[in-house]
Amino acid sequence: MQNLVKIFTILMLFSLVLTSCRKEESVLIEGPQDETLKANSAVANLLRRTATRDGSDDNIVDKANCFSVDFPFTVIVNGEPLTVTNEDDLDTIEDIFDEFDDDEDTLEINFPVTIILSDFSEEEINSVDEFEAFVDECEGENEYDDDIECIDIQYPVTASIFNANNELLDTVTISTDKELYEFLEDLDEEDIVEIDFPIIVILSDGTEISVSGLDSLEDIIEDAEDDCDEDDDYDYNDDDCDNCTTEGFADFITGCDGWYVKDLERNDMELTDQYSGYTFSFGSDGSITAETSTESFPGTWESTGSGNNISVTINFPDLSDFNAIWMLHEIEQEGDERQVDLRMDNDDELEFRSNCTP
Numbered sequence: 001m002q003n004l005v006k007i008f009t010i011l012m013l014f015s016l017v018l019t020s021c022r023k024e025e026s027v028l029i030e031g032p033q034d035e036t037l038k039a040n041s042a043v044a045n046l047l048r049r050t051a052t053r054d055g056s057d058d059n060i061v062d063k064a065n066c067f068s069v070d071f072p073f074t075v076i077v078n079g080e081p082l083t084v085t086n087e088d089d090l091d092t093i094e095d096i097f098d099e100f101d102d103d104e105d106t107l108e109i110n111f112p113v114t115i116i117l118s119d120f121s122e123e124e125i126n127s128v129d130e131f132e133a134f135v136d137e138c139e140g141e142n143e144y145d146d147d148i149e150c151i152d153i154q155y156p157v158t159a160s161i162f163n164a165n166n167e168l169l170d171t172v173t174i175s176t177d178k179e180l181y182e183f184l185e186d187l188d189e190e191d192i193v194e195i196d197f198p199i200i201v202i203l204s205d206g207t208e209i210s211v212s213g214l215d216s217l218e219d220i221i222e223d224a225e226d227d228c229d230e231d232d233d234y235d236y237n238d239d240d241c242d243n244c245t246t247e248g249f250a251d252f253i254t255g256c257d258g259w260y261v262k263d264l265e266r267n268d269m270e271l272t273d274q275y276s277g278y279t280f281s282f283g284s285d286g287s288i289t290a291e292t293s294t295e296s297f298p299g300t301w302e303s304t305g306s307g308n309n310i311s312v313t314i315n316f317p318d319l320s321d322f323n324a325i326w327m328l329h330e331i332e333q334e335g336d337e338r339q340v341d342l343r344m345d346n347d348d349e350l351e352f353r354s355n356c357t358p
Helices: 002-030 042-051 087-098 128-135 177-185 212-224 244-256
Strands: 067-068 073-077 081-084 107-109 113-117 123-127 151-153 157-163 169-172 190-194 199-203 208-210 260-268 279-282 287-291 296-304 313-315 322-336 337-342 349-354
Touching: 042 151, 042 177, 067 337, 073 087, 081 087, 113 128, 123 128, 128 337, 151 212, 169 177, 208 212, 244 296, 244 322, 244 337, 260 279
Parallel strands: none
Antiparallel strands: 067 113, 073 081, 073 107, 113 123, 151 199, 157 169, 157 190, 199 208, 260 349, 279 287, 287 296, 296 313, 313 322, 322 337, 337 349
């Protein structure tokens, strides 16, 4: 009898220990109610939209914002085959299109290809008709879509999960947008998730912000949602100066002499040939000089703005064809050759080139 009492006492004590541990474990995992990530909460939906795959990077190929073509694939660009293996090859397509201003640019996709949808699922496409059916399902140019492109999460991010129904505890490390998207899609209503803060988010201008909690994270994503141009259009030429600055442009154009007019169009008139034999020099003091073998024409220039919104004002008292407030479209260097492309909304264009005599 005494042995039975002892056994019963031991079992009771063991049960109390287990119960005590269980209560401690639950308190540790759940934490403060406002710091637990719940399925379909506002902050969870914002995170999912931030992780959604953006399909606009390859619009020069597919003209579709809601999916992208998986590398590698082959296209025929202006009659020439090109295997596209990475984003640099997308720039090569743009270079081919930009090589001549008076030709008709064409691009054909060699099927089959695989496309990656906004939820990271994949579809094999075997024909133009199948491809266009998916294109038609996307929103058009500059239409509202679900993805948030103006802020990024810096990975890895660690999360702890507790499911109140089956009492499973897990810790996961999330390393990509795809992993975050799928993690949030798989959350159940009864799941309790705690993010290991602080985490780092990166704004579209490169600013890094350390975030210490879910409330702050929700506010930051909401504030950043519309802070940038998501470039959901099919004009592949409108983002060539994403990283341009007035200081960089000034260093670029004043660092070489011997600039000449590669292209000048004003009011639908081709004026390039009128300035054959002219050379231009840009001074860091805002001066500009155009010279021929017999004449010299002084003028001024200045630039303001940033990124794709840099304006360049040129004023020549005696060369009015150049006088305007131009938008800096692109600066480019290949070897010693430099190129400055200026444009206006009415399709006027001024392109300078130099073989870069310092």
